[in-house]
Amino acid sequence: MTGQETFRAALLDPAQAVPDGLLDGHGGPAGRRFAVYRNNVAVALTEALESGFPTVRKLLGPQNFRGVAGLYLRAHPPASPVMMLYGGTFPAFIAGTPQLAHRGYLPDVARLDLALREAYHAADAQPVAPEVLAAIPARALEGIRITLAPALRLVRSRWPLHAIHRFNHEPGAPKPAPRAEDVLVTRPGFDPLPRLLPPGGGAALAALGDGRTLGAALEAGAAEDPAFDPAALLRLLAQDGCITGVETQE
Amino acid sequence: MLDRTPPEGLPARPGVGYKARHYTSILADPAPVGWLEMHAENYMGDGGRPLAQLRHLAERFPVSVHGVGLSIGGEGRLDPEHLARLKHLCGWLHPASFSEHLAWSTHDSAFLNDLLPLPYTQATLARVADHVDEVQAVLGRRMLLENPSSYLSFAESTMSETDFLRALAQRTGCGLLLDVNNVFVSATNLGLDPRAYIADFPLEQVGEIHLGGHDEDADDAGRPLLIDSHGRAVADPVWALLDETLALSGPRPVLIEWDTDVPDWPVLAAEAARAAAALERVAA
Structure with a gap:
């Protein structure tokens, strides 16, 4: 093993011995001075996860979160120095951690935290003007394809994901009731917002994201839930500036 | 006779x-x-x-881009994707300065988010010089390299940090970023004289000076172990060391780093005012 290979392995595993050849500057071995680096690495990566997954942290409590973060950062240290991206596999890691299996909603909560962070750093895009949408003749609406803002993130869940998020961030918010909720993260300005999608809205948005026509997307929504209200979905998209391009068939 | 004008923008x-x-x-x-x-x-x-704020601030202030993730001291090759990201950032922002650290942080694709230490040997020097050459070629500009804060040293080191940095600057033409707090932290931790370090430092290559706060701890033997935390005000002995440095180097850009437990603006501005006073004392 090279010097940095040994160093790295010992940094991430406190059970390993301090590498040979490290001194304390006073003629002795480095001893617990090596722990400064161990501690720096663990603290820096834990803090990145804490700020990146605030809702998961709130649900688990600070101490339990640090425990899970410690397992994750040792198994999955960042693959890039761009720390705003760190934790992309944390939701899947949570899902695969047996000790957390009793909290089935937690991976989706982590996905939503991640989606909010990704939305924050996503590219800027100008929404299309309301007049542009209003000018499309009704008969042509079915065939249009919509370009969605780069900041949009869809998180579909069989848990009351929106209510859980709200309950943990909004004082006085109602306790989540058991139901499935799809959440759309929008970014009207610079601040991402978790929006509850109306029933069927998740299927419709997934279809739009796949590049299908508005007609096909609305059909997908109705197919998923008979109560699907296309107007409510389109109002939400228009209100939060989610539509950045419209392509008509002609 | 030192050139008393800072070499960077x-x-x-x-x-x-x-x-x-x-x-x-x-x-x-x-x-x-x-x-x-x-x-x-x-x-x-x-x-x-973040980018909107940066664009706006860059219209009002000279900006220094300070990398913390390039792992210039890494044993492996520099991450070409990360170099490309730096080139893109410097390309649109046109910062007055670009700097990085004499340290490593990535090994075998794992980024450890800390500035890790290097043995000062001819082999390390050759590798770091190659990496600095590559960065300067890709970015098309001179870079500054910062001295680290150290908590330990390597038995295999064959030269002092100041000799290492001097040789590196000579070989690559890079400038240096002198972190005076790091000098104080390393010297305290390794039993060296911080004033001798400054006196031996190639000050003519210094394009920027850093100051930051440190925490106090102790090692196994109960000797002081200072931690470069950037979480408090700059310590008085570090201000004194800044005065001695500026007396030798002449005026330089002086940065206050405060990265954790970040205070309200007036507290940080007061630290900057203290640096301004130090600079005034050496103004021609």
Whole structure:
């Protein structure tokens, strides 16, 4: 093993011995001075996860979160120095951690935290003007394809994901009731917002994201839930500036 | 006789490490801050508020881009994707300065988010020099390299840190970023004389000076072990060391780094004012 290979392995595993050849500057071995680096690495990566997954942290409590973060950062240290991206596999890691299996909603909560962070750093895009949408003749609406803002993130869940998020961030918010909720993260300005999608809205948005026509997307929504209200979905998209391009068939 | 003009494009005034929470205050009342330093990796997203703020601030202030993730001392090759990101950032921002650290942080694709130490040997020197050459070629500009804070040393080292940095600057033409707090921290931790370090440092290559706060701990033998935490005000002995440095180097851009437990703007501005006073004492 090279010097940095040994160093790295010992940094991430406190059970390993301090590498040979490290001194304390006073003629002795480095001893617990090596722990400064161990501690720096663990603290820096834990803090990145804490700020990146605030809702998961709130649900688990600070101490339990640090425990899970410690397992994750040792198994999955960042693959890039761009720390705003760190934790992309944390939701899947949570899902695969047996000790957390009793909290089935937690991976989706982590996905939503991640989606909010990704939305924050996503590219800027100008929404299309309301007049542009209003000018499309009704008969042509079915065939249009919509370009969605780069900041949009869809998180579909069989848990009351929106209510859980709200309950943990909004004082006085109602306790989540058991139901499935799809959440759309929008970014009207610079601040991402978790929006509850109306029933069927998740299927419709997934279809739009796949590049299908508005007609096909609305059909997908109705197919998923008979109560699907296309107007409510389109109002939400228009209100939060989610539509950045419209392509008509002609 | 030293060249008393700083070799890089930052003004010889106080700067601060930029924190988003100070955005409004800085724009409303920047005095005495003459420039801002940004951690490169925080501005590598595709858009949103961070880039909008950076664009706006760069219209008002000279900006220094300070990388914390390139792992210039790494045993492996530099990450070409990360180099490309740095080139893109410097390409649109046109910062007055670009700097990185004499340290490693990535090994075998794992980024450890800390500035890890290097043995000072001819082999390390050759490798780091190659990496600095590559960075300067890709970015098309001279870079500054910063001295680390050390908690331990390597038995295999064959030269002092100052000799290492001097040789590196000679071989690559890079400039140096002298972190005076790091000098104090390393010297205390390794039983060296910080004033001798400064006296031996190639000050003519220094394009920027850093100051930051440190925490106090102890090692196994109960000797002081200082931690470069950037979480408090600059310590008095470090201010004294700055005075001695500036007396030898002449005015240089001086940055206050405060990265954890970040205070309100007036507290940070007061630290910058203290740096301004130190600079005034050596102004011609």
